Amino acid sequence: MKDTIRQFIQHALTRLTEQGVLPEGLTPAIQVENTKDKTHGDFASNIAMMLAKPAGLKPRELAEKLIAALPADDSIAKVEIAGPGFLNFFQNSAALARRLENALADPRLAITRSGQAARVVVDLSSPNLAKEMHVGHLRSTIIGDAVARVLSFLGDTVIRQNHVGDWGTQFGMLLAYLEENPAAAESELADLEQFYRAAKKRFDDDAAFAERARALVVKLQAGDAQCLHLWRRFNDVSLSHCQEVYDRLGVALGAADVRGESAYNDDLPTIVATLRDQGLLVESDGAQCVFLDEFKNAEGNPLPVIVQKAGGGYLYATTDLAAMRYRSQELAADRVLYFVDQRQALHFQMVFAVARAAGLVRPEIALEHMGFGTMNGPDGRPFKTRDGGTVKLIDLLDEAEQRAFALVQSKNPELSEGELRRIARAVGIGAVKYADLSKHRTSDYCFNFEQMLSFEGNTAPYLLYAYTRVASIFRKEGTDMAAARGTIVLEADQEQALGAKLAQFGEVLGSVADKGLPHLLCAYLYDLAGLFSSFYENCPVLTAEDPAVRASRLALAALTGRTLRQGLELLGLEPLERM
Ligand code: ARG
Numbered sequence: 001m002k003d004t005i006r007q008f009i010q011h012a013l014t015r016l017t018e019q020g021v022l023p024e025g026l027t028p029a030i031q032v033e034n035t036k037d038k039t040h041g042d043f044a045s046n047i048a049m050m051l052a053k054p055a056g057l058k059p060r061e062l063a064e065k066l067i068a069a070l071p072a073d074d075s076i077a078k079v080e081i082a083g084p085g086f087l088n089f090f091q092n093s094a095a096l097a098r099r100l101e102n103a104l105a106d107p108r109l110a111i112t113r114s115g116q117a118a119r120v121v122v123d124l125s126s127p128n129l130a131k132e133m134h135v136g137h138l139r140s141t142i143i144g145d146a147v148a149r150v151l152s153f154l155g156d157t158v159i160r161q162n163h164v165g166d167w168g169t170q171f172g173m174l175l176a177y178l179e180e181n182p183a184a185a186e187s188e189l190a191d192l193e194q195f196y197r198a199a200k201k202r203f204d205d206d207a208a209f210a211e212r213a214r215a216l217v218v219k220l221q222a223g224d225a226q227c228l229h230l231w232r233r234f235n236d237v238s239l240s241h242c243q244e245v246y247d248r249l250g251v252a253l254g255a256a257d258v259r260g261e262s263a264y265n266d267d268l269p270t271i272v273a274t275l276r277d278q279g280l281l282v283e284s285d286g287a288q289c290v291f292l293d294e295f296k297n298a299e300g301n302p303l304p305v306i307v308q309k310a311g312g313g314y315l316y317a318t319t320d321l322a323a324m325r326y327r328s329q330e331l332a333a334d335r336v337l338y339f340v341d342q343r344q345a346l347h348f349q350m351v352f353a354v355a356r357a358a359g360l361v362r363p364e365i366a367l368e369h370m371g372f373g374t375m376n377g378p379d380g381r382p383f384k385t386r387d388g389g390t391v392k393l394i395d396l397l398d399e400a401e402q403r404a405f406a407l408v409q410s411k412n413p414e415l416s417e418g419e420l421r422r423i424a425r426a427v428g429i430g431a432v433k434y435a436d437l438s439k440h441r442t443s444d445y446c447f448n449f450e451q452m453l454s455f456e457g458n459t460a461p462y463l464l465y466a467y468t469r470v471a472s473i474f475r476k477e478g479t480d481m482a483a484a485r486g487t488i489v490l491e492a493d494q495e496q497a498l499g500a501k502l503a504q505f506g507e508v509l510g511s512v513a514d515k516g517l518p519h520l521l522c523a524y525l526y527d528l529a530g531l532f533s534s535f536y537e538n539c540p541v542l543t544a545e546d547p548a549v550r551a552s553r554l555a556l557a558a559l560t561g562r563t564l565r566q567g568l569e570l571l572g573l574e575p576l577e578r579m
Contacts, residue, residue, distance in 0.1 A: 002032045002507055003114055004075065005043050005089055012069035013051075021065055022055050032089075034504070038493070041080060041088035042500055048085040059085025075099075096499050097488040103502070104485055104559050109566060111506045113154040113513075118334040121159045121327045122148045125246075125253060126340070128165030129238040129260070130174060132192040133245055134390045135383050135447070136341070139372045142433050142572065143441055144339035145251045146518040147370070149570045154513050159331055162253060163323060164242075166235050166260035169313075172217030173203045178230050179216075180209075189237045193392065221265075221313075235260075245393050249429060250572055264322035268314040271321050271360070272307055278358050286310030290354050295346075305350045320351045321360055328361035335366040337516055342371035342442060370516040373444035375436070380446055396447075397429060403449055404428030407461075408579060426574040427453070427461055434460035437571055438522035458526040463568060464576055466529035470561035471577050473541060477554070484558035486551040494535040498556060501531050505563050509570070518571060525567045532560045 009030050016022045032045045048063035055062050063081045070079065077092040103110040124144025127133045144160075152158045177199035181188075188195040202209045220227040239258065246253045272288060275281050280290045282304075289304035297303055307318045327333045338348060348369035355361045377383045385391050405424035408415070415423070435452035438459075439445045455461045474481040490499045501524075508524040511517065541557055544550040565575045 001075070001091065001503055002034070002043060004073075005032045005045070006030045008070050008073065008076070009045060009047055009066070009087075011071050012066045013047075015069040016055075016065060019069075021057075021062075022051065026051065026054060035088065038497065038500075040082060041078075042091040043089040044082070045087045045089075046085075048081075048087060052085065063087055091500060093490040093496055093499070096496075096503060097490050099503055100488050100499055100559055101486075101555070103505075104488075104555055104562075107482075109505065109559075109562060111154070111509060113156070114510055117155040117157065119157045119159065119332055120148075120151050121161055121331055121333040121336040122151070123161050123163050123323075123336065123338045123340070124148070125242070125251075126163040126165070127242060128170075129235050129242075130165065130168075130170040131196050132238070133242050133393050135375050135393060135396060136390075138393055138396075138432075139375060139436055139441075140339040140341070141246070141249065141251055141253070142436050143370070143372060143516075143518060144337075145249075145253070146437055146521075146571050147337065147339070147512065147516050148252070149572060150509055150512045150518070150521070153570055154509060156513070159333065160253060160257040161323075161327070162258045162260075164239070164258055164260040167262040167265065167319075169214075169217055171220060171231060171234075172213040172215075173199045173210075174234060175216045175220065175227060175230050176209055176213040177202060178234065179212075189234070192238055192241060193390075241394075245397070248394070248397050249433065250574065259323075261316075261319045264319050264326070267322040267325070268318050271318055271325070272314075274360065275307060275354075275358050280354070280358055281307075290357075292350070292353050292357060294353065295350055303350070305354050317347065317351050317354075320347075321355055321358075324351070324355045324367065325360040328365050333365060335368065338367075338369045339516075340369065340371065342373055345369060345371050368516065370441065372441045376444055376446050378446055378448045383447060397432065400432045400449065400453075401425055401428035403453055404431065407453055412579075423576060423579050426576050427464060427579065430460040430464060430568075430573040433572055434463070434522065437518045438526075440519050441517055458522060460573060463525055463529055463564065464573070464579060466532065467561060467564045467568065467575050468578050469536070470532070470557055470564065473554075473557050474561070475577075477542060481558050481561050484554055486555035487548070488555050489548070489552045491549075492535075492539050494531070494538045495553075495556065498528075498531045498535045498560065501528050502556075502559055502563055505567070521567055521571060525564060525571075528560065528563060528567075532557075 013022060013026070017024060017026070028047065028050055030045065030047055032043050035041055035044050048066055049059045052059040052062050060081055063085045066087065067079050075092055075095040077090045079090070080088045082088050122144055125137055125141040127137045148158045148160060174196070177195070188198065203213055216227060220231055243254070275290060282289050282291055284304060287306050287310050288308035289306050291302040291304055295303040305317050306315055307321070308314055324336070327336050340348070352367045355367070356363070361367070375383055383391050401424050404427040405420060408423050408427060409420055431452040435447070436445070452459055453461060455465060471481065488499070490496045504524065508520055512521050535556070539553055541550065541553040544553055568575045
C-alpha cells in the first residue's frame with residue numbers, strides 16, 4: 001500500500017509540475033510511513049513540507065494543492081492535512097477487505113515482487129575447514145539462509161555459495177600431523193578441534209615439524225598427489241561436520257552449494273596479471289599491492305589491498321577478487337550478498353572497489369556486504385566455554401533442545417516422549433535461530449537461553465504458540481485453515497488494525513529482500529501476533545451470532561494463521577500445530 005501511495009503522490013507531483021506550481025527537475029525521495037495512531041489515518045507523508053520551499057508556498061498550501069491533484073482511487077477513503085503540513089491517508093476499509101480476500105484466495109497470499117526478478121548470489125556460512133564450525137558461523141548461516149528464502153519466495157533466482165576456507169597455510173600444519181600420525185589421525189579427525197590443537201602444539205613446539213609443515217604447503221599448492229589426497233580426506237571430514245550442523249539447523253545448504261577458496265586457485269595468477277595490465281599494481285616490500293585513493297588510514301597514508309605476498313603466495317583478498325569475477329561473469333549475478341562478520345567491512349569495501357576499478361565485474365552488478373555483529377555470551381563478553389575455549393555449535397544446539405524439552409514437558413506432561421522430542425526440536429532450534437534473526441543484523445548480541453526460550457516477548461516460543469492458537473480455532477471448527485475463504489467485513493477497531501497489518505506482509509518481505517534485514521520480518525510477525533491476540537479477545541469468532549460476522553472473522557483468522565506460518569517458514573522455523 002505504501003508503494004501505491006507513493007505512486008499517487010508521484011502522480012500529483014507530475015501534475016503540479018505541469019501546472020507550473022512546482023519547478024521542473026525535482027526528484028524528491030517520497031516518504032510514506034505507517035501511522036502509529038490510527039485516528040491520524042493509516043499512512044502519512046511529509047512531502048508537502050519537503051517541497052514547500054522550492055514551490056514557494058506554505059507547506060499547508062502545497063498540501064492542499066497536492067490533495068486536489070491526487071488520482072481518484074477507491075483504496076483511499078480520504079486524505080487530511082495534519083500539523084505543519086503532513087498528508088494523512090485513510091485507507092478505505094472496504095477496499096482493504098477486498099485485498100485481504102484476494103490474498104486469502106491465493107496460495108502465495110497474493111505476494112508479488114515489486115520490480116524485476118534478479119539473479120542473486122548469497123555468500124553464507126563459509127566456515128574455515130581447518131577447524132570445527134563454531135558459534136561465530138551461526139549468524140552468517142542463519143541470517144543468510146533466511147534472506148535467501150525470502151528472495152526465492154519473491155521470485156528471484158538464488159544461488160547459494162558456501163565460500164569455505166579450505167586452503168591456506170594452516171593446512172600444511174594439519175598435513176604434517178596427518179603424515180606423522182596416520183593411526184592417531186584416524187580417531188582424532190572425528191574431533192577436529194582436538195586434532196587442530198594437537199597439530200598446533202607440534203607446530204609451536206618443534207621447529208623441524210614447523211619446517212615440514214611449510215614445505216607441505218608448497219607441495220600441496222604445487223599439486224602433489226599425496227598431499228592433495230590427505231587434504232581432500234581432511235576436508236571431507238570437516239565438511240561432513242558442517243553438514244551435520246546445517247541439517248540440525250534446518251538450513252538449506254548442501255554439498256552442491258560449496259565452492260571453497262581452493263576452487264579459485266587456478267584463477268589467481270590471472271587476477272594478478274589483469275591488475276598488472278590495468279596498471280593497478282604497485283610493488284611494496286616485495287608484495288604486489290593495489291592502492292586506491294579512497295582508502296587511507298588515520299594518518300592519511302594510503303592502505304594497500306595485498307594480492308600477492310613477497311614469497312609468491314596469494315591471499316584472502318585475491319581469492320575474493322577471483323570469486324567476484326566468477327559470480328559476475330560465470331554466474332551472471334545481478335546482486336551478490338555477503339553475509340560476513342562486520343569486522344570484515346573494510347576488506348569488502350576495498351575488494352569491491354578493486355574489482356570495479358579492474359573491470360573484474362560487470363559495472364551494473366550490486367555488491368553488498370551484509371555485515372553482522374558479534375555473538376556474545378550472556379555476560380556480554382565474547383562467547384567462550386567455561387575453560388575459555390570456543391563453543392561448538394553442535395553442543396549449543398544439543399543444549400537448546402534439552403532445555404526446550406524440559407520446558408515443553410513441564411507444560412504438557414501428558415505428551416508422548418516422541419511428540420515431546422519433535423516439539424522440543426522445533427522450539428529449541430527455532431529459539432536459537434529466532435533470537436539471532438530478531439536482532440538488527442549489525443548489532444552485537446547476547447546469546448541467552450532463558451530469554452530466547454521465554455514465552456513472553458519477541459521470541460520463537462511466543463510466535464510458534466501464537467500460530468498454534470490460530471490452528472486450534474480451526475481444529476475446534478473442524479475445518480481446514482488453508483481452505484477457508486469468505487467475505488471480509490472490517491468493523492471493529494481490532495479488525496481494522498489486524499486487517500491493515502495483514503495487508504503489509506508483501507511490503508515487509510520486499511524490505512527484507514532489499515536490505516537483507518530479517519529482523520524486519522520478525523518485528524512484523526510479532527506485531528501481527530499481538531494484534532491477533534487483541535482481535536481474538538475482543539471479537540468472538542466461533543461464538544459470533546451473525547453467520548456473516550462469524551465467516552468474516554474466520555477468514556481473518558485463517559489469513560493471520562497462513563501469514564504467520566509463511567513468515568515463520570521464510571525465517572527457517574518449523575511451525576507446529578500444537579505445543
Ligand atoms: N572463511 C571466512 C571466515 O571465516 C569467511 C568467508 C566469507 N566470504 C567471503 N567471500 N570472503 O572469516
